[in-house]
Amino acid sequence: MLQVIGAGSIDDLFDEIPVHLRAGGLGAIPSGMTEMEVSRLMRQRANRNTSALCFLGAGAYQHHIPAAVWEITTRGEYYSAYTPYQAEASQGTLQLIYEYQSMMTALTAMDVSNASMYDGASALAEAILMAVRANRKSKSRKILMPTTVNPVYRKTAHTIVHGQQIEIIDVPYDPTTGTVTLELIKQQADDDITALVLQQPNFFGCLETVDEITDWAHENNILVIAVVNPLAIAVLSPPGEWGTLENNKGADIACGDGQPLGAPMSAGGPYYGLLCCKQELVRQMPGRIVGRTLDLDGKEGFVLTLQAREQHIRRSKATSNICTNQGLVVTASTIYMAIMGARGLENTAAACHANNNNLLEKLTAIKGVKKSFAGTHFHETVLQLDLPAAEVLAGLLNKGILGGFDLSQDYPELGDAILVCTTEMRNEDDINDYAVAMQEVFANAGAKAAQMQESA
Amino acid sequence: MLIFEHSAAGRCGAPQAPVEKASLAAIPETLLRKKSAALPEVSELQAVRHYTRLSQKNFSIDTQFYPLGSCTMKYNPRACNSLAMLPGFLNVHPLTPDEKNQGFLACMYDLQSMLCEVTGMAAFSLAPMAGAQGEFAGVAMIAAYHESRGDSARKEMLVPDAAHGTNPATAVMCGYSVREIPTLKNGDVDIEALKLAVGPQTAGLMLTNPSTLGVFERNIEAIAKVIHEAGGLLYYDGANLNAILGKIRPGDMGFDVIHSNLHKTFSTPHGGGGPGSGAVGVAKRLIPFLPLPMVGCEGERYRYLTAKDCPQSIGRLSAFMGNPGVLLRAFIYMRLLGREGMVRVAEFATLNANYMMAEAKRRGFKVAIDNRRASHEFIITLKNEARDYHVSAMDFAKRLLDLGYHAPTTYFPLLVPECLLIEPTESEAKEVLDGFMDALERIKHEAETNPDILHAAPQTLPVKRLDEVRAAKQLDLAYKA
Numbered sequence: 017m018l019q020v021i022g023a024g025s026i027d028d029l030f031d032e033i034p035v036h037l038r039a040g041g042l043g044a045i046p047s048g049m050t051e052m053e054v055s056r057l058m059r060q061r062a063n064r065n066t067s068a069l070c071f072l073g074a075g076a077y078q079h080h081i082p083a084a085v086w087e088i089t090t091r092g093e094y095y096s097a098y099t100p101y102q103a104e105a106s107q108g109t110l111q112l113i114y115e116y117q118s119m120m121t122a123l124t125a126m127d128v129s130n131a132s133m134y135d136g137a138s139a140l141a142e143a144i145l146m147a148v149r150a151n152r153k154s155k156s157r158k159i160l161m162p163t164t165v166n167p168v169y170r171k172t173a174h175t176i177v178h179g180q181q182i183e184i185i186d187v188p189y190d191p192t193t194g195t196v197t198l199e200l201i202k203q204q205a206d207d208d209i210t211a212l213v214l215q216q217p218n219f220f221g222c223l224e225t226v227d228e229i230t231d232w233a234h235e236n237n238i239l240v241i242a243v244v245n246p247l248a249i250a251v252l253s254p255p256g257e258w259g260t261l262e263n264n265k266g267a268d269i270a271c272g273d274g275q276p277l278g279a280p281m282s283a284g285g286p287y288y289g290l291l292c293c294k295q296e297l298v299r300q301m302p303g304r305i306v307g308r309t310l311d312l313d314g315k316e317g318f319v320l321t322l323q324a325r326e327q328h329i330r331r332s333k334a335t336s337n338i339c340t341n342q343g344l345v346v347t348a349s350t351i352y353m354a355i356m357g358a359r360g361l362e363n364t365a366a367a368c369h370a371n372n373n374n375l376l377e378k379l380t381a382i383k384g385v386k387k388s389f390a391g392t393h394f395h396e397t398v399l400q401l402d403l404p405a406a407e408v409l410a411g412l413l414n415k416g417i418l419g420g421f422d423l424s425q426d427y428p429e430l431g432d433a434i435l436v437c438t439t440e441m442r443n444e445d446d447i448n449d450y451a452v453a454m455q456e457v458f459a460n461a462g463a464k465a466a467q468m469q470e471s472a
Numbered sequence: 473m474l475i476f477e478h479s480a481a482g483r484c485g486a487p488q489a490p491v492e493k494a495s496l497a498a499i500p501e502t503l504l505r506k507k508s509a510a511l512p513e514v515s516e517l518q519a520v521r522h523y524t525r526l527s528q529k530n531f532s533i534d535t536q537f538y539p540l541g542s543c544t545m546k547y548n549p550r551a552c553n554s555l556a557m558l559p560g561f562l563n564v565h566p567l568t569p570d571e572k573n574q575g576f577l578a579c580m581y582d583l584q585s586m587l588c589e590v591t592g593m594a595a596f597s598l599a600p601m602a603g604a605q606g607e608f609a610g611v612a613m614i615a616a617y618h619e620s621r622g623d624s625a626r627k628e629m630l631v632p633d634a635a636h637g638t639n640p641a642t643a644v645m646c647g648y649s650v651r652e653i654p655t656l657k658n659g660d661v662d663i664e665a666l667k668l669a670v671g672p673q674t675a676g677l678m679l680t681n682p683s684t685l686g687v688f689e690r691n692i693e694a695i696a697k698v699i700h701e702a703g704g705l706l707y708y709d710g711a712n713l714n715a716i717l718g719k720i721r722p723g724d725m726g727f728d729v730i731h732s733n734l735h736k737t738f739s740t741p742h743g744g745g746g747p748g749s750g751a752v753g754v755a756k757r758l759i760p761f762l763p764l765p766m767v768g769c770e771g772e773r774y775r776y777l778t779a780k781d782c783p784q785s786i787g788r789l790s791a792f793m794g795n796p797g798v799l800l801r802a803f804i805y806m807r808l809l810g811r812e813g814m815v816r817v818a819e820f821a822t823l824n825a826n827y828m829m830a831e832a833k834r835r836g837f838k839v840a841i842d843n844r845r846a847s848h849e850f851i852i853t854l855k856n857e858a859r860d861y862h863v864s865a866m867d868f869a870k871r872l873l874d875l876g877y878h879a880p881t882t883y884f885p886l887l888v889p890e891c892l893l894i895e896p897t898e899s900e901a902k903e904v905l906d907g908f909m910d911a912l913e914r915i916k917h918e919a920e921t922n923p924d925i926l927h928a929a930p931q932t933l934p935v936k937r938l939d940e941v942r943a944a945k946q947l948d949l950a951y952k953a
Contacts, residue, residue, distance in 0.1 A: 017827040017902060020834070026819045029826055030719055032688045032845050039721050041811065044589040048810025051551045058804060062560025064575030065568075072565045075791050082488045084520050086557070092534025093527035096548050098878075099745040104933045105873045108530035109744035112523070115475050118951035122510040128949050131745070134601040137791040168791045175763070175787035176608070179615065179647035223503050251496055251505055273791065283576050284566030284792025285601070286747035298947070304745065309943035312928075317935035321943040327604070328884075332640035332650045339638060340602035344743030347523075354475050354519040358508040360489035370494035392499050413569065421567055440490060 068413060069446055071375075073396045073437025074219070074421040075136070075166050076284065077276050079247070079364065080441055081348075082355050085278050089348040099304075099343070103319045104311075109343065110318035113306040116350040123246055123353075123361075124270045125256025126292035131304040132341040136273025137169040139289025140213065140243055141176035142302050142336055143271045146293070147211035147239045148182060149335070150268070150300045154237060156208040162187040162196040164218035165243060167426040191429075194222040194389030194398060198232055209236065214267070215243035216252060220435065221372075221396025222389055223252070230259035230267065242267035246290060247276040247368070248394050250361035255292075269293045278352030279345050288342035288349065299325060302336030367440035368395035371447065375438050378451035384458050388433055396437045398423065398430065403461050405432040411457035417450055475512045475522050476951050485516035510953055529934045530744070531878045537904050541849045541881035541893025542636070542684055544714045544736035546821075548801075549808060552739065556800035566792040570775040576796070577774035580767040583751075583803040590814060591713070591730055592723025593753030597762040599794045603711065606731025606750020607642040607678075612786045613729055613754065613761040614676045614705045615646055620761075620784065623703070626675040630704075632661055634685055634885045636711060639678045648675055655887060659687035659841045663694055670702035680709040681725065682716065682847030684885045685840065686825070686893070696726030705729065705758075710750075713737045714897070715822060715848035718815035728755045737817075738802035749798045760784040765793055820898035821848035824905060828896055831909045836916065840888045849895035851888050852912075858890045861919045865890040867926035868915055870937065874930045875911040 023029055030038075049057070070078045089095070093108060100106030100113075113131045120129035133139040148157050161170060161184050174184060187204045190197050195218060212233045216224050226242075233240045242255035249255070255267035275287035293301055299322065307321035327334040356364070372395045379385050384402035401408055405422045412419035420434035427433065438447070496504060514522070531538065538545040564573055584596040600606035611629065618626045629643035633652045640650040651669055654662045661679070677699045681689040689695070699706050708722040708730035714737045722730045734740050734749040742748075754762060764785050766777045776793075779785060793799075809817065822845075829839055829850040840851035854865050869879030869892070881893040896905055918925045930936065 017823060021823075021826045021830045023826070026823055029819075029822045029845055032690055033716070033720050034690075034693065037693070037720050037724050039592070039718055039724065042589055042718050042814060043811070045586050045811040045814065046807065048813045049807050051549075051808065054551060054804055054807050055555060057807065058555040058558060058579075059560075061575030061578055062558040064578075065560045065564050066572030067560075067563065068568075068572065070563075070565050072567050074567055076566050078563070078565065080488070082485060082516065084516060088520060088523045088527070090553055090557075091524070091527045093530040093532045094744055095553070095741045096533035096545075097530045097744045098538065098540055098543055098545060098742045102531070102869065102873060102879050103938050104870065104930050104935055105531040105878060106529075106744075107934045108526040108528065111474070111529070112526055112744075114949075115951070117949055118474075118476065119509075119511055121950045125509075134605065134747070134795075135790045135792075138601070138605070138789065166791070168788060171788045172790060175612070175789060176645075179612065179645065181647075223499065227502060249505065250509060252499070253503055253505055254509070257506070280562040281565050282562050283564040283568075283573065283796040284794070285790070286795040286797050287791075288747075298949075305949060307943040308948040309939045309946075311936040311938050313936055315935055317938045319938045319940050319943045321940070321947070321949075324944075327637040327641035329637070330641070331637045332644045334637070334641040334644075337604040337608060337638050337641035337645050338602070339604050340746035340748045342743075342747045343745035344741065345747060347744065351519060351523050354512050354514060354522070355485040355488055355516050356511075357484040357513050358511045359484050359493075359513075361511070362508065363489045363491070363493045366494040366496055367490040369496060369499070373498060392503070394499075409569075413572065418565060418568065 068416050068418045069449065070418045071420055071436050071438060071450060072418045074435055075273065076281050077439050078281055078441055079276055079439050081278050081280060081352065084355060085348050085351045088351055089344060094347050095344065100320060107318060110306050112347055112350055114308060114318050116346050117306060119350060119353045120290055120292060123249060123254065124292045125254035126270050127295040128298045129292040130301050131306060132346045133289030133291050133303055134342060135285060135287045135289045136271065137172035138176065139271040139291045140169050141173040143241045143269045143291060144173055144177050144182065146269060146300050146302065147241055150297045151210045151239050154208055154210040156210055157182045158209050159184045160187050160201060160204060160209055160212040161185065162189060164189045164196055164220060165213055165215045166219045193391045194220040195224050198228055201229065209238045211239040211241050213241045213243060217245060217248055217394040220389060220398050221393040223392050223394065226253065226258045227260055231261055234259060234261055234264040239268040242270040244270055244272040245276060246272055246274055247361060247365050250358065251365045268297060274349050278349045286342055286345050288345045300335060303338050304341050364440045368438060371438035371442050372397060375447045375450060378447060379454055382455055382458055388430060395439065396435055398433050398435055401432040401434065403432065405434050408457055409434065412453050415453040417453050474951055475514065478518050478522060479513045481513060483513045483515055536876060536878050537900060537908055538878040539880050539894050539896050540878060541895040542711055544895060544897055546739055546897040547899040548739050548741045549805060552801040552804040555804050556797055561800060574774055577767050579800055579803045581769050581774050583799055584767060586806050587732060587751055587753060590717065591732065591753050592721030593730060594756045595759045595762060596751055596753040597766045598751045598799050599763040599765060599789050600731065600750035600752055601790055601795050602746060602748040603731060603733040603750040604638045604642060605789055606752050607638055608645060609752045609763045609786065609789060610707050610729040610731050611642050611646040613758050616761040616786050617758055618675060625672055628673045629675050630669055630677040632679065634683050634887055635678060635680060636684065636709065639709060659683060659685040659844060660689055660691055661695060663691050666695065666698055670698055670704065674702045674704040676705040676707055678707040678709060680711055682712045686847050686849040686851055687841055687844045688847055692725045711736065712847060715818060717818040719818045723755065728758060734798060734802040739805045740798045740801040747795045747798050749795050761786050763787065763789050817898050824896040824898060824900060825849055828894060828905055828909060835909060835913045840891060849893060852892045852894065853888050854890040857919050861923045863919045863923050863926045865892055867929065868892065871915045871926045871929035872911060874932045877908050877911055
């Protein structure tokens with residue numbers, strides 16, 4: 017090969033690189049390993065991670081995933097293909113994304129879905145940017161953001177949109193219900209608001225009064241951005257049906273994290289962001305979109321479409337800099353939805369909800385544990401504790417239970433409060449184990465307090 | 473046939489969900505869904521067969537040579553997948569306390585360290601979930617740096633005209649205006665034009681090196697000097713890092729910020745369009761601004777660094793830790809390669825590209841930039857064939873599909889008319905490269921003798937050429953029963 021090139025050595029091929037800039041030996045990088053050696057290393061490290069029983073949610077959920085999902089997803093033809101720019105040689109990926117878009121619009125009751133964003137948090141950021149482009153009646157670039165929206169979503173949205181002179185206005189929640197009310201929203205709103213974000217179920221697991229708020233927003237020319245758990249909306253009112261106005265029904269944009277639909281928790285990802293919108297907003301939608309069309313013989317086929325919105329065509333005038341979608345995770349999610357069907361999703365969602373009620377009943381029977389908020393919830397609940405939350409969670413973890421998410425950092429006003437989640441995977445035994453462990457943690461704390469009193 | 477068209481009412485993968493539907497009576501009627509979602513109703517076997525058969529309509533690295541320029545379609549070792557999917561990694565909740573997540577955090581810490589060493593940067597954050605998000609993080613850090621110094625007049629980002637579209641799109645997202653810098657015929661940045669363009673308004677320059685034209689930017693030191701003297705920062709788009717891995721490091725060239733596409737250089741799967749990873753590295757003065765979270769190490773203990781540790785950080789880019797499963801695969805790949813393997817990557821990727829370029833010239837093709845070394849990719853321009861035989865680069869691309877090869881990147885970079893950007897990667901054997909060159913030569917001969925073969929290609933794939941105009945005009949984006 018060097019002869020054909022006319023070079024004396026491989027080193028000669030790098031002769032345009034200034035000699036004094038060449039790298040040394042990469043001393044800080046270890047020597048190569050065989051697959052056998054790497055396997056041993058990775059098994060050791062994997063075994064150092066916990067196998068505790070998971071009652072943590074807060075944006076990532078442990079659901080059952082049919083074995084077929086990732087078996088098919090990791091076939092080389094999906095795993096090692098690129099973005100389907102050569103449509104004729106990528107009909108597998110393209111048709112799959114079209115089917116994903118079809119399933120996601122069916123689930124959300126929205127008109128259009130794109131091929132996915134990075135994750136739920138960044139999808140919310142893109143939804144906000146999209147709303148600002150789309151709401152031509154509004155000049156303010158002001159967004160109403162209830163504090164019942166996942167705190168890390170709010171932080172991510174801030175990072176991504178703050179360079180574009182967009183003002184995000186926090187709306188506090190009602191401390192008795194754990195939800196926002198129309199009154200609280202109106203207090204933060206002035207005459208010109210571009211969009212309002214509404215998460216269902218909200219971060220506390222509570223259910224917002226989505227119809228009333230959506231109607232009010234639409235009466236005031238405010239676009240509604242729904243943040244949803246796609247599994248929950250198998251049984252909850254989907255964003256496309258929020259509100260009661262005949263001529264303006266449904267959220268304008270819906271986003272959320274697709275993780276509950278077939279992606280393992282995997283330390284935080286890869287997941288994917290779902291992003292859907294009303295038909296009239298499709299040209300403001302960022303990211304890839306697949307359309308069905310015909311080939312030269314009139315046969316059906318699939319292509320990437322509306323590419324004139326995207327960075328590789330529009331460059332500095334694109335709707336977003338995004339080019340990647342989370343293709344492989346979307347592949348898994350599409351297969352997951354196909355296998356589960358609507359009935360599978362509904363039964364799974366209902367089981368999550370029922371298990372949470374069961375857990376709640378058992379935990380609130382313990383003296384020192386009570387529900388923070390009145391009202392209904394989906395599969396997560398906030399519990400008020402008479403002991404320091406961090407101490408309780410540490411005590412539970414010692415007994416092999418990931419007991420929930422400590423809310424004290426993000427919501428100091430709640431005092432010692434934890435967010436507890438149950439999915440369909442937590443059966444009666446798991447729930448009993450949690451209740452017994454919680455009982456012991458409180459009993460130990462009581463005994464310790466008594467001992468201290470005695471010795472004093 | 474769509475999965476929906478396999479549906480029969482009431483059918484489902486029964487063992488996969490609770491058999492009975494539990495009560496939802498605690499939830500007010502108005503908040504409940506009225507009508508079931510119109511998802512497919514198929515058996516598990518129907519779904520498995522449908523998606524297996526669909527997969528067979530894809531070209532992929534595992535089945536075809538895939539010389540897509542600027543995308544680095546190298547082999548994705550299977551071990552990286554199976555080891556990243558060990559239950560000990562898959563079943564970790566992202567909010568698990570650090571002390572119960574030490575195995576994963578150790579991998580992330582080591583990955584940060586190895587990326588620092590191989591790029592010559594002082595610190596790395598693994599948070600960005602794709603190249604474009606890495607670019608966003610990098611440019612946001614440049615903005616935060618200038619702002620922290622009260623240097624608020626810098627409103628302009630410089631971008632060479634050969635750059636990826638994400639560069640200007642990112643600069644705009646961060647609130648900058650964009651000025652394009654021309655490229656010389658020899659592929660280097662026009663440094664005289666650059667000197668005229670810089671000033672107190674310059675926030676920085678975004679540069680890909682080797683460039684998208686497939687050549688190493690020889691004046692990189694002079695460029696760095698011009699930018700730094702103007703008070704700007706130098707951004708490295710790591711799309712082509714594979715070409716120089718272990719040979720020269722962006723940090724040593726004078727770059728202040730880089731993003732590395734781990735799905736290119738470090739072989740994480742492209743997955744039909746993602747997920748990717750655009751880890752960002754910085755020189756010392758930008759460390760405070762790196763995006764969260766990062767992983768720190770105290771003695772033997774690893775922990776996530778948060779806003780408390782890094783108050784000047786540009787913030788979070790995702791709900792959790794970027795794309796951890798992708799990061800694990802990159803880590804495993806780097807441990808397999810080791811320091812010796814990394815240098816071999818650049819050497820064989822470069823050898824393969826230069827061999828193909830020499831072969832292309834020998835077989836009568838015109839390369840876009842002659843008398844230069846190719847980096848890990850090179851460009852053929854078909855403007856003469858287009859003029860003489862009325863065939864386009866797209867026709868060549870489609871005909872290659874018929875012959876069993878994925879097409880190279882077409883019509884990018886925008887500077888070169890009727891171009892094919894060819895990147896073989898280090899993974900391919902000489903016989904594969906020769907087979908591809910034979911196919912290209914055959915197509916050239918067909919263009920000269922019977923160009924209709926090219927116009928009608930592809931003929932052997934599941935569909936013929938698709939009507940993109942119709943797709944955009946008569947939008948059909950979802951199945952309706």
